[in-house]
Amino acid sequence: MDALATGLTFRDATDADVDALVALIESAYRGDSSRAGWTTEADLLQGQRTDPQGVLEVIKAPESRLLTVERDGRIVACCQVEHRDDHAYFGMFAVSPTLQGGGLGKILMTEAERVARETWGATEMRMTVISQREDLIGWYERRGYRRTGETMPFPYGDERFGIPQRADLRFEVLVKPLV
Template sequence: MITEATIADIPSLNQLINSAYRGESSKKGWTTEANILEGKRTTEAELIEIIQDQKNTILKYSENNEIIGCVLLVEKEDELYLGMLTVSPELQNSGIGKKLMQQAEIYASDLGLSKIVMTVISVREELISWYKRKGFVDTGAREPFPVSDVFSQTTNEPLEFMVLKKSIL
């Protein structure tokens, strides 16, 4: 079931997101960033800030009262920003990510937005290919990768974000 996340969901969301992106647990799935980054992907404080902003929505995918997927949606002028698409590492490739993407498109459409935009670390070729198969295209735009106290880079390869966009009807 896909529903909107609340403040009460933050501990579960924090654990899910960090387990899917970083550390040993993330290596069970194919979307890990553990080979290029270490530390946390997010914090409970960041998630509280996100949920409290009215332009943001986190959709959660739950089964048996457990959150096993989520996606951040941010309303921006004439497009919807999609971020933190997360599926539990053990359940990746089971269609949950696809269902969250479909719900994001419905959400954008309900807001009258015709485009979804996202950023992906440019060296994550397998993930970029997945998004392209879902209809996203490389806009050619690049954004600098942030420096953070919460995570650090484990590779000397320069990182940047690739901006992907999808038009929806």
């Protein structure tokens, strides 16, 4: 185990974690606090990234796990892993902005892939990323994900996903074989 992984605790989120998880996810993607890291979407979207109801739904879903990473009793990263037909879906990925760029995201992603393989026998992980996030897509590509060319519309008008700051947002589907 490398030095970064020392002192980290991985576990499934519980109802008691909802407020801390919402705060973490919001801090990683929205507002000025997100600018401390490199995953900010503040120039693309304003408003919320998620809310307590959305996080609780992921925690309660029978074919979903919201993995959390704790350091010194504080949640510092999370991601959703969900079983969908013949693959797993990776989402709700957040690392505390002050810890981004140090390898924690890579460690969590590796754990999520292991969970998908071992829990559901998934042979592929899929995710959706806002297509304008070229730096983030590049980060995923360096970890074995590939662009499929498939896109999905951004849910304009549904402020649960944020308030778009431009009219051309869409999601791009990325995949990785889990072998």
